[in-house]
Amino acid sequence: MRQPTRLCAALAVAFGGLAAGQAFAQETKQQLERVEVTGSSIKRVAAEGALPLTIVTKEDIARTGATTVQDLVNLVPSNFGGAVANNNVGATGNASEANLRALGSKYTLVLLNGRRIANFAFGNSPVDLNSIPLAAVERVEILRDGASALYGADAVAGVINFIMRKDFQGVEIQAGLAKTANKGADGRNASIAAGFGDYDKQGFNLVLTGSYEHIDRLKAVQRPFANSGIRPELGVAQVSTRNGIPNLNFTDTRGNEYTGVNPLRYNGCNSPAFALANVGDPTQCATDYVKFIDLVPEQTRAAFSGRQIIKLNADHQLVLEYMHTRDRSQSFYSPAPYTEVVRFPFAIRPGTRFYPTAITLPKGMTLPAGYIMPNGSVLAADTVLGADMQVTPAGNLSGRWRTVAGGGRSDITETENDRFMIGANGSIGGWDYDAAVVMSKNKGEIYFGPGKFSYAKLQPLLDSGNINIFGPQDATSQALLDSALISGQRQQTAKSRSTEFDFRMSRELMATANGPWALGMGANYRQELIDQVSEPVLASGDEVGGDGAIPSVSSGRKVAGVWAETVYPVAKGFELTGAARYDKYKNDFGTSFNAFSPKASVKFQPMRELTLRGSVAKGYRAPTLYENLRPLSTSNNTASNWSDPIRCPNGVPINNTANPVEEVQDECNIQLAAGFSGNRNLKPEKSTQFALGLGFSPTPSMTFAVDYWNVDIKDPIVPKSEAQVLGSPVQNKDYIYRYDPRITDPAALGSLNNPIKGSQNPDLPIAYIYLPFENTAKTYASGVDFSAQFRFNAGEMGKFAVLYDSTLFVTHGYQYTGLAKTSDLGKFKDFGSAPRYRHAATLQWNMGKIGASLTNNYTAAYEDYTDSTLVGADYPLVRKVKANVTWDMQLTGEVMKGLGLTFGVKNLLDKDPPASRNSLYFQVGFDPTYGNPIGRQYYLNAKYSF
Helix, strand or coil, X not given: XXXXXXXXXXXXXCECCECCEECCCCCCCCCCCCECCCCCCCCECHHHXXXXXXXXXXXXXXXXXXXXXXXXXXXXXXXXXXXXXXXXXXCCCCCCCCCECCCCXXXXXXXXXXXXCCCXXXXXXXXXXXXXXXXXXXXXXXXCCCCHHHHCCCCCCEEEEEEECCCCCEEEEEEEEEEECCCCCCEEEXXXXXXXXXXXXXXXXXXXXXXXXEECCEEHHHCXXXXXXXXXXXXXECCECCECCCCEEEEECCCCEEEEECCCHHHCCCCHHHCEECCCCCCCCEECHHHHCEEECEEEEEEEEEEEEEEEECCEEEEEEEEEEEEEEEEEECCCEECCCCECCCEECCCCCCCCCCXXXXXXXXXXXXXXXXXXXXXXXXXXXXXXEEECEEEEEEECEECHHHCCEEEEEEEEEEEEEEEEXXXXXXXXXXXXXXXEEEEEEEEEXXXXXXXXXXXXXXXXXXXXXXXXXXXXXXXXXXXCECCCCEEEEEEEEEEEEEEEEEEEEEEEXXXXXXXXXXXXXXXXXXXXXXXXXXXXXXXXXXCCCCCCEEEEEEEEEEEEEEEEEEECCEEEEEEEEEEEEEECCCCEEEEEEEEEEEEEEEECCEEEEEEEEEEEECCCHHHHHCCCEEEEECCCCECCCCCCHHHCCCCXXXXXXXXXXXXXXXXXXXXXXXXXXXXXXXXXXXXXXXEEEEECCEEEEEEEEEEEXXXXXXXXXXXXXXXXXXXXXXXXXXXXXXXXXXXXCCECCECEECCCCCCCCEEEEEEEEEECCEEEEEEEEEEEEEEEECHHHCEEEEEEEEEEEEEEEEECCCCCCEECCCEEECCEECCCEEEEEEEEEEECCEEEEEEEEEECCEECCCCCCCECCCCCCCCEECCEEEEEEEEEEEEECCEEEEEEEECCCCCCCCEECCCHHHCCEECCCCCCCCCCEEEEEEEEEC
């Protein structure tokens, strides 16, 4: 929340490669201007506040080499594991998000000029950082403290406020190139900013900015550490048995039955075109799907923004803002598996074009007792084949097929963001006021890219036998396969809209012997709307390998809030601040709730060099409309492998059932089908938090800050725990849906499309495990932030600065309802990795018009993701992901008046991200939320100002 005025001075306390300012208290001989800063509504000198506020200037941003807001936020040590563009791989329409305190991006509030931005359209997710053009940003204010008492929902872990350029005159043109040492993910960018009008003399100022950026695709096969899912050094083989040449279930002419025999297993699964892999199974092959995926999707962004200030008179001004951004990304991932989650949906009939005349059984395969050999003899005992042996198939062949011949799948996501604000601010009757109307919209469209097929088009072709599932297609079968593509068709359109009016005012109530007593207050009214429209293919679940039928969603809600804040100087150097906010939510689908968020903070300055501060607050996060209304989607998997607790208890199939176990689908030690949905009865999440800190400046060139913080979140909104359902299946039977495969009428009760809830009938396989959003027990975290800065003048050798910023977690974990607490501190658990510590340390040097910097980025090691069903028996279940350590360097210089050049290297030593068993977003071998796969990258930027 800000007034349009320049911040003249504030102390600079480091945060990593950013020479960021943090507000505490040391007076200077300058006249310091009183302004509003993030986290408070009351004007004051920035260094006077009691809040842990970090200020990142435009010069600081330039020193990082960041070209996007996402890049910049990822450098903040208190930001852990937020969603990045890499997460679009294997998904559709994911945003880039901030994640302060590693609590989840939904707990970090992102503002533009102190006001909200519409949420990302798909899934009603938090604000997409890509919707904010970095070229238009003047500075960033990062509040690492809860602020629901002022801003309302979502400001639990903190607030990141992007301040646009203003009061700028002249023209600035910038262009840059980025080149990786190992190919892939190269980038280029350009921007222009122009400012017109002298506000003091002409009564107006207009700032216009435009920017463009393109980032090339980075394929997994371009990085040795991530080019395969088979990682023997990690003890894992992240592969899929859904193959372009399937593992077959069939019967031969002698009546012998076979399960999961691959026609190419006899030659070691040697088929590079189909990415088949030998994972040690005597009969099966698997698909090394990593061969098809991206590590970084191709991305293009363009943006335009404008801000005009008009002086109405000496006390009032009119402010107009407009911003438009457009983003396009395309990500490639594995070819589509032609199957529902665990079922076998098709068969190849005898007499069709590609039906094999023989299938080779591989050497080493075990033939059971009673097996009839080709010569008619019958085996008296289990026998291991000593050599390959051909058999003649009879009847239908079934299995799991993957559309490898159609290439890797891809999605194309296009988003547009529009934001318009008209406001007025000034002073009247001794009150400073600021009022505005903000209209913000995020619109997205997702298109089927290459490699996407329709079940309705492809099923008849498979039934006809004219598609070759046993090897490469010929011209005729390839043409038929291509005719089933749906590439280029739009799959979904989404809009997220927010219209808000807010009014705020503040003043000094009275002067006291210890300083002014001040009051701020305000109110706002906001309307939020989401509209997600699924095109027919998506709505009907016709996409091969898709998420099933996804209905459209459309709804809205209204939010009204009032708040007040007061600052009272109790004694000289001792100040108390109190704030409270009340919000009322009314949803269009009939539910409503309210939230009350108080906060108290204290600042004590016993001497000018030392400031002590503390705060205690309650906050909340409202459920998003999508969390309330998400349609049921049943074509998903559980995260871990499980066995049907009735039909395959403890992994052992039962006998004597009307539908034999594993006949129509996998049921034992497998990722079971899962159904996710929204929940209209969700409550808001509630947080309780406190913080204690100090700032110490023994000299004007040396500053230190340390803050202890603690956050507890009650009733966090997450999908119901699969461990809770399948760990206690009797108590949670209503979350297990079953069906009878003998029922062919899709509308009949008991069919796959209309399964039965809570049935204990052992004849019925699982249709899906129902995992709706729910308010579970709690999430918690605590830690210590420490930052330091030391600057010194070395005379003829120039000026030096050492900057350091870090976050150390003390506790971090979660608890599901009915289950014990789980600490994920220093581990990878249900919500990703939670390293204990992260820092950024920078050495800067400047002499005249040239400068240099060297930055060390460090994130501590953590205990790796572990799934005992995927880790080889000869490997330890517990392993450490090594610390992630990189170095960045930069050189700057002014080569002529107005022309500056910057050359830098990110990841100077070209370190690979630490190895991990993780397979997030289909990427294997490293954790994409922890390490960057790009490697060493050189960049060159030129800026010309006049």
